[in-house]
Amino acid sequence: MIDVAALRALRSVAALGTLARAAEELGFTASAVSQQIKRLERQVGVPVLAPAGRGVVLTPAGQAIVDSAAEVFQALERCAEAAQSVSAGTPRGVLRVVAFSTAIRGLLAPVIPRLAAHCPDLRLHITEQDPDQALHSVDAATADLALVHDADGLPVPLPLSLTQRHVHTDVGDVVMSRTHPLARLDRPLTGTDLAGHAWVTSPPGSVCHQWFRRLFADAAEEPDVHHLVDDFATQLALVAAGDVLALIPRLARPPLGDGLVSRPLRRRPKREINAAWRRSANASPAIQAVLTALAD
Template identity: 80%
Template sequence: MIEVGALRALRAVAALGTLARAAEELGFTASAVSQQIKRLERQVGVPVLAPAGRGVVLTPAGQAIAGSAPEVFQALERCAEAARSVSAGAPRGTLRVVAFSTAIRGLLAPVVPRLASRCPQLRVELTEQDPDEALHSVGAGTADLALVHDADGLLPAPLPPSLVRRRVHTDVGDVVMSRAHPLARLDAPLDEAALAGHAWVTSPPGTVCHQWFRRLFAQARAEPDVRHLVDDFATQLSLVVAGQVVALIPRLARPPLGEDLIARPLRRPPKREVHAVWRRSAEASPAIRAVLAELGLAASPGEAISPADRPKRAIPTPS
């Protein structure tokens, strides 16, 4: 019979392309993963990997096995969740959550203490991952729950049938400035005309927030005056305090502004939707239900989730 560990190792190699990267994701040595693959080959009687340059590729037999792996993992997970549900549905054990950094700051960090108090037998482990990596981790079974965003307000990419997605938050960008800055005296939401001529600190090119920033000036005749490119939002705010520059900061990423800074809304603010993603086979998980319920109660700076969008006691249907 095929061992589950060997099957998981093959699937990781199929997704990542090398034994070393698969080993890193699974928390093993490359030698241990290689041994699992060899054990699998002995169990099925045919090779499942073939060398390809510096990496490896799956043989047709390996592809057939990897293609069937999700059904096996989902069946095993349903067995485990059925056992947990019988035990009064109490959240327990370890829940591995992956999320982008500002979701950890603005959504997860506030709920972890409440979870520890209400679910003392549940251990929540947080790991920072970009959305693409987080989706892979949940699909591969190395994480149980992910928080991802829709990458600049675009429609979210289709999920495989094995995953479920639920919107938990809408993140919005505001302009942050010193209270002594001229923009701080304006009460109305800021538009392109009001923003023209001011100096900025913004996130580097290639980031979602830089795309947000460029969109603010998409119709402007002149290039915006960008003085500083800084990835860390707390560092951006340290430059804003001096009063010479302003910054576009997502609300999830915004620490308390203190007395020296103020945030002003935009007339057409950039937005991104934040979704929770989990495996369909784990939808009976008391631990996932507990985290989703807490996320429904979480309020990030400047925006609370409406009651209609809060997860219910039962796992919601996928969006």
């Protein structure tokens, strides 16, 4: 009979291309993953991997095994969910959650006390991951639930083995000092209002930088960017220290304090946030408990 751990190791190697990267994902050493693959080859009687440069590729037999692996893991997961449903569907054990940093701060952290009160036998193990990596982790069963956001209005491609649910819409506001001229405006800000002011913004390549660039898409002049900073708390410190503005998602925004204010934009930048999990785990009491807490 095929060893499940060895099957999971082969699936991870197939997805990541090297024994070292698979070992990192699975929490083993590369030697341990290699031994699992060799055990699988003894069990099936044929090679499943072949060297390719610095990495490895699947043999036809290895590809056939990986193609069938999803059904195996889904069946095992359904067995576990059936057992939990017999015990009155009580959320218990460890639920491995992967999410981007602002979702951890703004969505997950606030519901942990509520979950602890209503589900004392359930513990969340949270790891920060970008959306693409988070979906891969859930698909590979190294995580159970992911919180992901769309990429500048485009949804992250969802593996066929996963399903998802919308949990939140995050929007961005402009933050400024209370003494800034724009702080006196008691209305949503326009592109004309923002012209000519200095900024601190997230580095290129981030969703928030794309939001920022879109604010000035129709402007005649380039925006006056004084600072490029990834950390939002540091952005706020620079806003408080100088005469710069910052565009910050509400989920990412710590308390502003007395010296800062936020103003909404007439054309609000936004991102949709979804929870994603394996279809075979749809009946999981732990996943459903977290989804309910996020909805509340």
